[in-house]
Amino acid sequence: MSTCECCGNAARGYLCTRHGDELVKNLLDLPGLYDEVGECLVPRRSTFGDIIPTRGSAGPRSPVNEDVIDTVNWGRACEVMRLWRGDVRRVRWPHRGAPPSGGLVEDCRWLARQRDWIVAAYPAAGDLAREVLELRRAAESVVGALEPRPQRLGNCVAVTGEGVVCGAVISRLPGETRLACPWCGYVYETAQDWALLVHFSPREAA
Ligand SMILES: [Zn+2]
């Protein structure tokens, strides 16, 4: 057992399951995020000297920050991910040449497909995970974070007045620790509540 390069938790390889999952998710989200960045900012040279936000008014989705356009853009994301793809390929298949041409979408997908090998055998896995996360954060500083999606946890285990289990679907946003059942109003807040909920909920077919 080794430890995760990102969090230090036990891992079978260079990344724990959570950080392996996070790496794949960040890789798959990057092209969409950078696409959106391109829609948010108009390059300085195409205007009269200022970045013109193309939508919305001043706010987190349209920073009028002169440096942002130079550092947060599709071209830079492409460059960085191309280098990572080249490096993973070089380490994994030393006798193959440079990676075939492809854009950000192909490079990110290709890297996501190498997840098992990266986690098991790529010594720079932690650096890759951190750099992909940085690219994600940089894009999100321009376009705002993607909506956090509610996680479906299971079915409400509270017993209602008639002695019947409620059974309503319980979902929560990442990080949410207290939640009332939308149907019966039972409040989930302790670790035991959550554990019961998960324990008694039918497993979804994996
Ligand atoms: Zn980890």
Ligand SMILES: [Zn+2]
């Ligand atoms: Zn309920």
